[in-house]
Amino acid sequence: MKVLGLHINCEVWWVYRKGPFRIVAINLGSTSTKIAIYEDETPLYEGVKRHSYEELAKVGQNINEQHIFRYLHVRELLTTSGVDLSNLSAVVARGGLFKPVEGGVYLVNERVLQDAIVGVQGNHISNVAVLVAKDIAERYGVPCFFVDPPCVDELEPIARFSGVPELPRTSIFHALNLRAVARRVAKDKNTSVEYLNLILAHLGGGISVAASRAGRFIDVTNALEEGPFSPERAGSVPVLKLVELCYSGRFTKEEIKQRLVGKGGLVAYLGTNDISEVEKRALSGDGEAELILKAMAYQIAKEIGSMSCALSGKVDYIVLTGGIAHSTLVTASIIERVQWIAETLVYPGEEELRALVEGALRVLRGEETPKLYE
């Protein structure tokens, strides 16, 4: 059954209908296209397309080319699903690097689409996700949402200083997964996020560490330019040496950016972004692989220590999540260094598609009002 959304004077008026609600969720990663179709909380289909380095190199990073390429893959997955979409209720996507916003569920409007194309806080594949989601939503005449985008910014004023007035710190992190995992921790501990102080680390292709006080992310490491190195990102680097590198004449601006985001971290040191492979190498006696994996864990632990100060030491749990949280070598190495702060809970993998669907359901059921992106 469909939901009717009316857009009047910049306010959204919803006429709520009873479910069940059929929802398409779209999550684009740098190397994958993931979709899910849910009927309420029940998954009807989950599909993923992995894109090789060679395939992506042919398409290029241009937003228009990526838009067409990803749209065709999403359409193919929808067809493969065999699920009837004639009674679709909504489409929901991971939001992109738009202007800083509060967490929540947002309606995809013209401003979102414009900012996704411009890339107000940078180009990221999640910008493309909302364009593709809107195409699908228009095709079926249903509302389109994005949920907890990477540009969620709830930083306290004190957390915004970098030491260079022209370079304030900004909040770019895995907000979608971390908020969903925070909710899951609260549920597992029979409480609500409003009563918890958490340090959450998303350990994926990129890594972000966040301090959540009573459900708000008061400080985070910006996954694209700060904190620990990750499989593909450099994280914090010695800044004066970076300036020297920029002016060395050896690299173009784009090449330097690639060294920091995309080809930094494990890729730069070991030529792979695959933690399982690095683990295998470490366990079979490759000392360099072992040291670099431990160095990554060491940097993650240091960042967790730093977030414990953001929470003035009042930490209920440390939470490790994301694909790398499957690696006991990495998690054990982190836990050894942070156990003095609080108990660590490990939630391997990510549930971003489910988190997207849950966000859309909260709106469709009238439990949450969708926010307007201005």
Ligand SMILES: Nc1ncnc2c1ncn2[C@@H]1O[C@H](COP(=O)(O)OP(=O)(O)OP(=O)(O)O)[C@@H](O)[C@H]1O
């Ligand atoms: N079972 C596993 N054991 C060890 N490492 C794993 C396992 N599964 C995934 N990983 C590692 O996790 C990383 C990918 O994590 P994840 O899927 O959360 O990231 P992503 O979605 O690609 O990127 P991001 O989370 O930054 O958006 C890769 O480095 C991968 O090798």
Ligand SMILES: CCCC(=O)O
């Ligand atoms: C939240 C996304 C940051 C990244 O791609 O690492």
